[in-house]
Amino acid sequence: MLRKATVRLTRPIAARSLTSENRWSGDFIHVSHTDAKVGLIELDRPKALNALCDGLMLEVAKALDEFDADKSIGAVIITGRGRAFAAGADIKEMLPLNYAQVAGGDFLAHWGRVSKNTKPVLAAVNGFAFGGGCELAMMCDIMYASDKAVFGQPEIKLGTIPGAGGTQRLTRAVGKSLAMEMCLSGEPIKADQALVAGLVSKVVPGDQLLDEAHKTAAKIAEMSQLTTAICKEAVNVAFESTLAEGVRFERRMFHATFGTEDRREGMSAFAEKRKANFKDC
Ligand SMILES: CCCCCCCCCCCCC/C=C/C(=O)SCCNC(=O)CCNC(=O)[C@H](O)C(C)(C)COP(=O)(O)OP(=O)(O)OC[C@H]1O[C@@H](n2cnc3c(N)ncnc32)[C@H](O)[C@@H]1OP(=O)(O)O
Numbered sequence: 001m002l003r004k005a006t007v008r009l010t011r012p013i014a015a016r017s018l019t020s021e022n023r024w025s026g027d028f029i030h031v032s033h034t035d036a037k038v039g040l041i042e043l044d045r046p047k048a049l050n051a052l053c054d055g056l057m058l059e060v061a062k063a064l065d066e067f068d069a070d071k072s073i074g075a076v077i078i079t080g081r082g083r084a085f086a087a088g089a090d091i092k093e094m095l096p097l098n099y100a101q102v103a104g105g106d107f108l109a110h111w112g113r114v115s116k117n118t119k120p121v122l123a124a125v126n127g128f129a130f131g132g133g134c135e136l137a138m139m140c141d142i143m144y145a146s147d148k149a150v151f152g153q154p155e156i157k158l159g160t161i162p163g164a165g166g167t168q169r170l171t172r173a174v175g176k177s178l179a180m181e182m183c184l185s186g187e188p189i190k191a192d193q194a195l196v197a198g199l200v201s202k203v204v205p206g207d208q209l210l211d212e213a214h215k216t217a218a219k220i221a222e223m224s225q226l227t228t229a230i231c232k233e234a235v236n237v238a239f240e241s242t243l244a245e246g247v248r249f250e251r252r253m254f255h256a257t258f259g260t261e262d263r264r265e266g267m268s269a270f271a272e273k274r275k276a277n278f279k280d281c
Helices: 054-069 099-104 109-116 132-139 154-158 166-174 176-185 191-197 206-221 225-237 243-257 261-271
Strands: 029-033 038-043 075-080 084-086 121-125 128-130 142-146 150-152 202-204
Touching (some): 029 054, 054 075, 075 132, 075 206, 084 121, 109 132, 121 132, 121 206, 132 150, 132 166, 142 191, 150 191, 154 176, 166 176, 202 206, 225 243
Parallel strands (some): 038 075, 075 121, 084 128, 121 142, 128 150, 142 202
Antiparallel strands (some): 029 038
């Protein structure tokens, strides 16, 4: 297994080594990218189980902005270091706030940045994904879990409710009954239950999680970035529209791909039995 150079690595990425540029560590996250065009964001706030404080959110947003602007990145992975993916929004940071402050400042409005990312984002959930941590994972496009991962929306135990999409995305992912049970009881589900319920699409042993996520992210990153952005938008429209509207939108986006060089290159490569060389145009 190749180990990441210079960035403190808790787990190797077998597939590719890290390149040297565009790598940085903030107060709460480590940002790097592999030579397979995959950006990696690792939450690292061990004393608080990667609890999502505003500073951490701002660093994640900065990293996503950089990756979205970087043509050498085709997909992004978000994971946690240690035994938590993220144990929720930072309770101690929220404790002193009052209604006027959260409503007046539209608290959390900027925390949805992950869901607005142009490039595909994979959540590699390595441990506790509670509250905002589960919401962060559900904002991602693909969710893989370690067999040790636990998912919960325990906000009710704190006298509040999810505030960044938990009641909405969880219900769409697992259905009303389980979402209602998780939100009303605050009780979590384990990785195997999350797989059966459709919350995650793969569960692997913890030491293989990052490699599995990287394999998929690298495959996506080999595709035309123009087309992956179109495809991601079309899938997400399914959450926002009727079937008829969604099918119509998809058909229009399918037509649009015929205006791109990449579609011509992809079909020519197949006919000529060679690997496609996408140029994102
Ligand atoms: C711009 C892009 C950004 C993208 C981000 C998008 C996400 C947006 C999020 C927005 C969220 C809005 C609404 C959501 C609200 C919430 O999330 S409320 C919090 C929900 N979470 C919880 O209730 C879980 C709380 N933690 C626990 O129940 C336990 O810690 C545990 C996870 C079960 C682990 O228990 P244990 O192993 O016993 O460890 P502990 O001793 O409890 O914890 C170790 C230390 O970590 C601190 N800590 C844990 N969780 C939090 C937290 N959520 N906030 C702050 N601190 C936390 C804990 O206090 C311990 O610290 P010390 O006491 O100092 O040792």
